[in-house]
Amino acid sequence: MSTPLQPGPSQSTARAFLSGVVAAWTSVFALVLAGSYIGIGALAHDFGFSIGWMTASTLLVWAAPAQVILVSTLGAGAALIEVALAIALSAVRLLPMVVALLPLLRTERTRQRELILPTHFTAISMWVEALRLLPQIPRENRIAYCNGIGLGFMTIACIAGAIGYLLAGRLPLPLAATLLFLTPMAFLVSVIRNSRLMVDRLAFAIGFAVGPLMIWGKVDLALMWTGLIGGTVAHVAARLVARKGRPS
Amino acid sequence: MTGWIDWHTYLVLILVGFLPNEVWRVLGLMLARGLDEGSEILVWVRAVATAVLAGVVAQLIFFPAGALAAVPMSVRVGAALCGFLAFLLIRRSVFAGVVVGEAVLLAGALLLVP
Numbered sequence: 001m002s003t004p005l006q007p008g009p010s011q012s013t014a015r016a017f018l019s020g021v022v023a024a025w026t027s028v029f030a031l032v033l034a035g036s037y038i039g040i041g042a043l044a045h046d047f048g049f050s051i052g053w054m055t056a057s058t059l060l061v062w063a064a065p066a067q068v069i070l071v072s073t074l075g076a077g078a079a080l081i082e083v084a085l086a087i088a089l090s091a092v093r094l095l096p097m098v099v100a101l102l103p104l105l106r107t108e109r110t111r112q113r114e115l116i117l118p119t120h121f122t123a124i125s126m127w128v129e130a131l132r133l134l135p136q137i138p139r140e141n142r143i144a145y146c147n148g149i150g151l152g153f154m155t156i157a158c159i160a161g162a163i164g165y166l167l168a169g170r171l172p173l174p175l176a177a178t179l180l181f182l183t184p185m186a187f188l189v190s191v192i193r194n195s196r197l198m199v200d201r202l203a204f205a206i207g208f209a210v211g212p213l214m215i216w217g218k219v220d221l222a223l224m225w226t227g228l229i230g231g232t233v234a235h236v237a238a239r240l241v242a243r244k245g246r247p248s
Numbered sequence: 249m250t251g252w253i254d255w256h257t258y259l260v261l262i263l264v265g266f267l268p269n270e271v272w273r274v275l276g277l278m279l280a281r282g283l284d285e286g287s288e289i290l291v292w293v294r295a296v297a298t299a300v301l302a303g304v305v306a307q308l309i310f311f312p313a314g315a316l317a318a319v320p321m322s323v324r325v326g327a328a329l330c331g332f333l334a335f336l337l338i339r340r341s342v343f344a345g346v347v348v349g350e351a352v353l354l355a356g357a358l359l360l361v362p
Contacts, residue, residue, distance in 0.1 A: 032342055046314030053257055060266040065301050070265045072313055080264050088268035090304065093297035098276025112277070119277045120270070168314075174357035176315035181327065181353045182346065184308035188328060189335040189345035191301055203295035204302040211303025212310040223303050230299025235292045 016141035020148020023133055025156070029125040032186050033153055034160040036064045039183035040071065041164025042176065047075025051165050058157050063123050065090045068183055069223070086223040097127045104134050105142045114143055121150025124194065129153075198241070202234035323356030 011019075024030060037058070044054040049071060061067050066087045073083045098119050105118055130146050137145045168176055195201045207230035214222035308316075309324050316324070331349020338344035 028343060032346065035346060043314065049257065050254065053254075053261060056258065057261055057265055060261065061269050063269055065304055066265065066269045068308065069304055070261075072308075074260065074264070075313070080260065084264040084268045086300070087265060088271070089300045090297065091269040091272045092293050093272075093301075094269070095272040095276040095279070096294055098273050099280045102277065102280040115277060115280075119273045122273055122276070171315075173315050173318055174354060174361055177319045177357050177361070178350055178354045180308075180312065180314055180316040181319075181324070181350060184305045185328065185331050185349040185353075186342070186346050187301065187305050188309075188332060188349075189342045191298065191305070192332075192335070193340055193342055195298060197291075199291055199295050200298050203298040207299030207302030208306045210299070211306040214303070215307055215311055223300055223307075226303035227296040227300035230302065231292060231294075231296030234295045234299065238295075 011138070011141055013141070013144045016137065016144040017148040017151075020145040020150075021152035021155075022148075023129065023145075024126075024149045024152025027125075027129050027153075029129060029153070030156050032190060033064075033125050033156050035182040036186045037157040037160035038164035038167070039179055039181070039186070040064060040067050041161035041166075042168035042179045043068065043075075043164075043183065044071050044161070045165045045168035046180070047071050049075070051162060054161050054165055055158050058154065058161050061087075062120065062154060062157075063091060063094065064157075064183070065187065068187075082221055082224075085221060089224055089227045094122055097124075098122050101127060101130060101146075104131070105146060107139055110143070118143060118146045118150065121147065121154070123150075123153070124190065126150050126153050128194065197238075199234050199238035202237055203230050206230035206233055318361055319353065319357045320360055323353060323360060327353035327356060 041051075041054055044051075044057075054071075057067050057070060061070065069086050069090055070083065073086060101118065101122055102115055105115060126146075126149055129149055133149070134142055134146065164179055168179065171179070192201070192204060195204055207226050210230050211222070211226040214226050219225060309328050310321070312319075312324065327349045330352040331345045334348035335341060335345030
């Protein structure tokens, strides 16, 4: 009840940071994130990575889709250059997220290096919650609050990743399979939920159809071609439809 | 030997995991002043990224690894479909979609996997 809906009086940096952590822990994305990272932890276990490596990948990469690609392609023995390309392509989405987020955090006195941590924390879950909650936070507290959200989510991801990793080896097969299924299931619905524009929905549908065909046909750099074909066709189609729909 | 392998996997993590991922965040940090979020190039870039992500999701459903590979394809696809329908029908709730999809997969796995 005490949460101000309008920008309230500024708090101390530590308080703002802590309320960010609490916001993350009480968000619905805490559950999705826990589910996804239990799945990724189990995946890392099944592909033979160490639990320390799994945690380091969460701290350094901090992007569940990239971590899924990293674990499954490295584990399957893909060429390093193909892994790096697939990661780079999956991570392009971080650029517009960072570009959209930073103007909300910046004041006239903000130095560029203060934005390095929020930039690293930017990921789907953190971005969605930050954009939803930041307008209620006094501008001078936003960087601390945002770092709180990011660190709150990252803590959950590290713990869930470790739990998934430790559970994977000991569970009966149906339960282990259910854990591994959390990742594609959570991404399927959360990516579609975040795709509000037609071009994004089309890209998802085409990518979903083209991806398996590429893999089935053993095409080199399957994910890269899936992205370029799906994204370009969706972009062109959405523009054509928009032009037709608009009377000239 | 084990030490070397471990050191090697962390180096690989930084080179092909951390750097190709982080470069977009750093670019975003540098471009944040000048770039319009609605510009055409960013719409295309986001569409490409969304298609890659869809490809990854499809790969994990159609060509899974580990324990999930033991679950029949029909169960995996059916569970994804049920989860997706639940998501659409129950107020576009990610939570509802995940719970229903997981429940169907677990039920199918319990019934069909020896």
